[in-house]
Amino acid sequence: MSASPASANKASVPLSNLTLASVGGSVRTPNYDRAKVSPGIVHIGVGNFFRAHEALYVEKCLELGGHDSWGIIGVGLGDGPDKRAKVDAVNSQNGLYTLTEFSPDGSTSIWVIGAMLEFLHAPASPEQVLSRLADQNTKIVSLTITEGGYNLDEATKEFILSESGVQHDLANPKSPRTAFGFIVEALAMRRAAGIGGFTVLSCDNLRSNGKVARTAVVAFARARDPELAKWIEANVSFPNSMVDRIAPSVGPAEVAKVNALSGIDDGTPVIGEAFSQWVVEDHFIAGRPSFEKVGVEIRDDVENFEAMKGRLLNASHMMLSYPALMCGFRIVDEALRERAIVEYLLAFLEKDVIPIVEGPTGVSLDEYKRNIIARFENPAIGDQLLRIANNGAAKLPIFLSKTLGELLNRGGSFERVALCLASFDQYLKGVDLKGGALAVDEPHLTESDKALLSSDDPHAVLKLSPFETLRLWDNDKFVSVFNRCATRLKAEGAVAALTQAAQAA
Numbered sequence: 495m496s497a498s499p500a501s502a503n504k505a506s507v508p509l510s511n512l513t514l515a516s517v518g519g520s521v522r523t524p525n526y527d528r529a530k531v532s533p534g535i536v537h538i539g540v541g542n543f544f545r546a547h548e549a550l551y552v553e554k555c556l557e558l559g560g561h562d563s564w565g566i567i568g569v570g571l572g573d574g575p576d577k578r579a580k581v582d583a584v585n586s587q588n589g590l591y592t593l594t595e596f597s598p599d600g601s602t603s604i605w606v607i608g609a610m611l612e613f614l615h616a617p618a619s620p621e622q623v624l625s626r627l628a629d630q631n632t633k634i635v636s637l638t639i640t641e642g643g644y645n646l647d648e649a650t651k652e653f654i655l656s657e658s659g660v661q662h663d664l665a666n667p668k669s670p671r672t673a674f675g676f677i678v679e680a681l682a683m684r685r686a687a688g689i690g691g692f693t694v695l696s697c698d699n700l701r702s703n704g705k706v707a708r709t710a711v712v713a714f715a716r717a718r719d720p721e722l723a724k725w726i727e728a729n730v731s732f733p734n735s736m737v738d739r740i741a742p743s744v745g746p747a748e749v750a751k752v753n754a755l756s757g758i759d760d761g762t763p764v765i766g767e768a769f770s771q772w773v774v775e776d777h778f779i780a781g782r783p784s785f786e787k788v789g790v791e792i793r794d795d796v797e798n799f800e801a802m803k804g805r806l807l808n809a810s811h812m813m814l815s816y817p818a819l820m821c822g823f824r825i826v827d828e829a830l831r832e833r834a835i836v837e838y839l840l841a842f843l844e845k846d847v848i849p850i851v852e853g854p855t856g857v858s859l860d861e862y863k864r865n866i867i868a869r870f871e872n873p874a875i876g877d878q879l880l881r882i883a884n885n886g887a888a889k890l891p892i893f894l895s896k897t898l899g900e901l902l903n904r905g906g907s908f909e910r911v912a913l914c915l916a917s918f919d920q921y922l923k924g925v926d927l928k929g930g931a932l933a934v935d936e937p938h939l940t941e942s943d944k945a946l947l948s949s950d951d952p953h954a955v956l957k958l959s960p961f962e963t964l965r966l967w968d969n970d971k972f973v974s975v976f977n978r979c980a981t982r983l984k985a986e987g988a989v990a991a992l993t994q995a996a997q998a999a
Contacts, residue, residue, distance in 0.1 A: 506759035509587045509606070517606060518757045521592070524608035526556050528588075531565040533611055534783075536627055538673050539638040540568035540584075540613060546593055546741035546766035548636060548697055552609040554788035564783045565611045567626050571639070571673060573617040583761040584613040592760045594752040596874030597768040604756045616676065620669050627680030628687070633780035635680075636695040637707065639673050642888030642938045644700070644710045649963050653713035664718055674714040681715070681730065682722055691729030693778045697737045699808055700892060701800050704734035704775065731779035736799040738771040738807065740869060742877040767875050769865075773799045798854040805851050806843060806859070807866050809893040813842050813910065814870070815883040816917030820927045820988040826877040830870050834992040839867065841996040842910045850900050884935040886918055887943070891960045899964060908975040909998035913991055915966075916980040919955035922947055927988060952980075 507516045517523050535552065537544060555561045568589075570581055584591065589610040595603040616623045627635060637643075645654050654660065663675025670676045681691060694711060696703035711730070716723035744752075744765055752763045773791040776782075786792045793799070817838065818829035829835050843863045853859045898911050920927065924934050939947075939958070946954045953973060956966040966972050983991040 506753060507757060508759045509590050509592070509761075511588045511590070514590075514606065521604045521606060521756050521758065523606045524553070524556070526559070526562075526608075528608050528611070530562050531556060531608075531611060532563050532631065533567045533626070533629075534564040534631055535566045535634045535636060536569060536623075536632050537566055537610075537636045537638070538569045538571065538676070539640075539643075540570055540610075541638055542741040542744065542764045543737075543739065544568075544636075544638045544697065545591060545607065545610070545764045547737055547739045547770060547772065548638075549607055549609045550593060550605065550770070551772060551785060551788055551790055552783060553605070553607050555783040555785065556609060558784060558787060561783050563631065566609050568610050568613040569616055569623050569626075569676075570613065571616050571671070578615060578618070580762065581613050581615040584610070587761065589613060592752060592756050592758055592763045593766060594755060594763065595766050595768050596872065598868060598872045598874070600874060602755060602874075603768070604752075606758070617671070620676070623676055624668070624670075624680050624683065627676060628683040628689070630684070630687075630689045632692055634693045634695055634778065634782065635677060636697055637673060638697050640885065640888070641699055641892050642885060643673070643698070644706050645672075645674070646706065646710065648891055648960055651709070653710050655713070655717050660714065660717075663714070667718065674710055677711055678715045678718060678722070678726070681726055682719070685722065685725050685729075690780060691726065691731075692780050693731045693733065693782070695733060695735065695774075695778075697735060699737070699804065699889075701804055702734055702797065703800075704732040704777075708732035729779065731777045733775040733777040734796045734800070735772065735774035736796055736803055738803055739769065740767045740872075740875055740877055741765065742875055743881050748876070765875070767869060767872055769869055793854075795854055798852060799857075801851055802853045802857065802859065802862060804893050805847050805897055806862060808889075809847065809897065810839055810843065810866055810870075811882045812886065812890055812893050813914045814839060815879045816886070816914055816921050817988055817992055819879050819883060819921055819932060820917045820983065821992075822926055822928050822930060824879055826870050826879060826882070827873045827875065829879065830867070832989065832992075834989045834996065836867065837996040838910060838913075838992040839870075841998070845999075846901060846906065846910060847897055850897065850904075880933060883921060884933075885937060886921070887936050887958065887960045888938040890915075890918065895961075895964060902964070902969060902972065907998045908972050909979065909995040912972065912976040913979040913983065913995045915955055916976060916983050916991075917988070919980065920983070922955065927984065952977075 507513050514523050593605045593607050614623050659672045663670040663672050667679045694707050696707040700706050712723050715726050773793050773796050775796050776792045823829035848859045924932050943958045953967045
């Protein structure tokens, strides 16, 4: 459906249970009685992506009828004035918020999402969060805690027990701070009460995200109590899933825009592209909503979808962000208007990735490639390049290491990945090539990494801990290509560097 242009002229309707009946007819509102919905899902990490993705699928299930026990309780782990303000704003609207979907043709669909019943702030009320997690009616605990939030060592793939939050939670199990501390304490409470486990459902952009979540949860539990860890292995399921939707940051301008479209005064709206995909294994130990009836793909070959999405779409996001920032762009679709960027991305996909990736049965990688470019070009989304670029130290290894490793082993072209890393190196300095300031957010760089970056070593970025296993600085051919890309980037500019990289065989 498309929002009526007239909706922008209506008096704004404050969003709450009491005002739902006053929302304009062009906006889709819950067709079920929210008062009858009880929580069956606890979601940790309530960001824009979750509210535009999983929560929408649950909303569609609630609209089917017969799903009243599958409402969502949101949990926020972060602290600080902005985090507390977000919790207060969502709860002041009874958990309701608008989701505006923008299609490439300019049409919009607007939903009022009612699936999230309450938003709990874990630092303020850990006991309330634990109580909800331990409740026998909680069947699924889902996660969007970012790629770097699983606290695994990049080299060994083992859970890092020495991390300060983990150490705190092991010493203070009743007042945890991390997702794993909350999950394991709640499972200990359920075990003591004779209640079964639940499904831990990762919705983060990680290969084998269910296995990663299982590694983290079981390792934390084993450090606390080996018998509890065994019980968790037998009573908790960790399905792998692949999630996909672009849900950009929402600033004051975007709030004003979507509220004008909807005629609703929403303090916490979210925006998403029209495209959405969720592929998940059917391993839900305590049951699940009828996801398959609302567009979720229940498949046994999730790993092939993960490989396709991670190594094509997510990798393209990273490959795009740093060189585009060096060109002076800040918005994704604006960057795609530069032909050199499009040719560079197409060369990366066609020459570097598609020949070495096995796609899911029935899916054309060439069509998927074309869809990536079309989604990036959507002018209505206004996705921020810095949103994608930030936390690159965690995301680059996840989405590029396997492709780069195979290129290194097979002797493929390094030009495009080398240019991405040279651009990442410049991004870490906090300015683009034209002197424009960049707000760098890299929480997963270690103190040793930061010291290395402050040195005079021209290859410092190649020696950062996230790339350590690839030993890029020790590969003469890669270093030579990296040097050439870095020199061209600074001497000739980003557009010239992109053009040369795209043409490399």
